Amino acid sequence: MTKKTRTATKVSHTARYEELRHILEDRRREIVSEVNSKMKDVRVEGAGGIMQPVEMGDISDATIQDDIDFALIQMKAETLQRIDEALRRLEDGTYGNCFECADEISQQRLRALPFAVRCKDCEEAREAAAQRERFYSQRRPGGSLFLDLSS
Numbered sequence: 001m002t003k004k005t006r007t008a009t010k011v012s013h014t015a016r017y018e019e020l021r022h023i024l025e026d027r028r029r030e031i032v033s034e035v036n037s038k039m040k041d042v043r044v045e046g047a048g049g050i051m052q053p054v055e056m057g058d059i060s061d062a063t064i065q066d067d068i069d070f071a072l073i074q075m076k077a078e079t080l081q082r083i084d085e086a087l088r089r090l091e092d093g094t095y096g097n098c099f100e101c102a103d104e105i106s107q108q109r110l111r112a113l114p115f116a117v118r119c120k121d122c123e124e125a126r127e128a129a130a131q132r133e134r135f136y137s138q139r140r141p142g143g144s145l146f147l148d149l150s151s
């Protein structure tokens with residue numbers, strides 16, 4: 001055991017901890033089984049086919065399909081990494097709290113968005129601010145028209 005025994009913070013095995021871990025592990029299991037079934041498909045289709053010389057003009061849909069599958073698997077693998085990170089943060093007691101206001105992010109929200117880093121209020125405030133910014137930057141009188149007239 002290399003795990004450091006920290007002085008009982010008691011953050012660990014609360015009901016919320018269990019619930020969040022459950023959400024993450026469910027998601028993890030789901031993705032692992034998806035990846036496994038994809039991998040099986042690729043292996044079966046690829047068997048014997050992939051090393052054979054391919055006739056020109058027959059770079060077929062299969063190749064494209066393989067690329068798509070590969071991209072999908074890669075995406076899933078990245079998601080898995082994020083889940084592992086989230087699980088680590090959960091162990092540290094830093095998962096599931098809002099980045100902005102440090103409030104707990106609701107379990108409902110985390111269930112839908114396991115990697116949410118802000119609570120609903122902060123996220124909405126942030127989106128509203130971003131929208132306002134876009135709006136003003138579009139309306140700002142400016143640049144090109146003025147330059148065109150003076151040239």
Ligand SMILES: [Zn+2]
Pocket residue numbers: 098099100101102103118119120121122123
């Ligand atoms: Zn917040």
